Amino acid sequence: MPISDPIKKQIAVKSLLFVKICRKCYARNPVSAKKCRRCKSKQLRYKKREKSK
Ligand SMILES: [Zn+2]
Structure with missing residues (x-):
């Protein structure tokens, strides 16, 4: 599912990357x-x- 909202995408990326x-x-x-x-x-x-933009 593509995310069009850049703010939502930012949150999604953060929650994906900032984990151990x-x-x-x-x-x-x-x-x-x-x-x-x-x-x-x-x-x-x-x-x-x-980086996946
Ligand atoms: Zn464990």
Whole structure:
């Protein structure tokens, strides 16, 4: 579904990019998280930030 509203797209992109992904269970965690909320693993990585315009 294409998003035509640029503001909505900005929010969508932010919410997609500003997360940490657990390397173990691939759960999404907030950027401020130090541990995975699901499996308590500390192996979190940032979601890749790719420019897709
Ligand atoms: Zn996890």
